[in-house]
Amino acid sequence: MTTAAQEAFLREFHARHPAATSNMMSHGRAPDGRSSYEILRDHVAGQPRILDLGCGDGFLLDLLAKAGHQVAGVDLSSADLALARQRPSLHDAPLITGRAQELPFPDGGFDACVSHMAFMLMPDIDQVAAELARILVPGGRLALILSSGQVGGGGSYELFQKLIRPALDGAPPEQRMPSLGDRRTLHRDGIDEILVPAGFSPVAWTSEPIDLGGTAEQVWSRLSAIYNFMPLDPAVVQSIEQDFLARTTELADSDGRIPCTMNVRVAVADRGEASG
């Protein structure tokens, strides 16, 4: 699958499902009560100028701007960027439709870069790392939230993964999503393999279980905003939804809340004084 085809898929998905990621992840909470967006915000506290790479609808940029940072965002999706531009906190922020592989910013223009659930989707990731090293100041910080790419998690998330697997495996070729990004982003050694040659330190790497629980309908609407569903036959997705809603009833607590835990990775690195 070519880079252009992968990017066309992402643009189409986000045009059809604007704000899909923030609708899902802004409800999630780590054990300490923070959302995954707040975790990234806290990793760049004290850094004046921050770029959000693959900023989507600007949920994280809004948190950063409200915390007093000077922010900018770049994303492939003009549909999501249009939503970001509607946020009052971002009226003066550069929000640019563009590619992470060729960032439209000057050398050393940022003290930090954050990227929430986007880095693992990007092809030509070594080029992205080189671009990040270029636009960050020496000593600048990079903080990433990455999908774990693992089956697991907890509660209804495992059920969801179990229910979608046969549909995805059995889908005809024209109903399969392209393989996106670089598999090295799924593990710590792979991230170091990408970032260290570009001039970054080895990453500090942690896992965070994110609680996405709620009513069965809320959990379904959060989990079902996934790339794999877009090309699938809608009748297949509907049948998975019915199964999911029926089978989660037995997981509900006395308030009707369904548990759902998704694991994400947090990777933080600093750009060396001389980039590689």
Ligand SMILES: C[S@@+](CC[C@H](N)C(=O)[O-])C[C@H]1O[C@@H](n2cnc3c(N)ncnc32)[C@H](O)[C@@H]1O
């Ligand atoms: C899963 S969404 C996350 C959006 C946002 N960061 C959030 O968490 O709410 C991934 C985003 O990365 C963007 N993206 C993927 N590859 C990109 C690339 N090569 N350059 C710029 N943006 C990219 C997509 O358009 C999409 O908006």
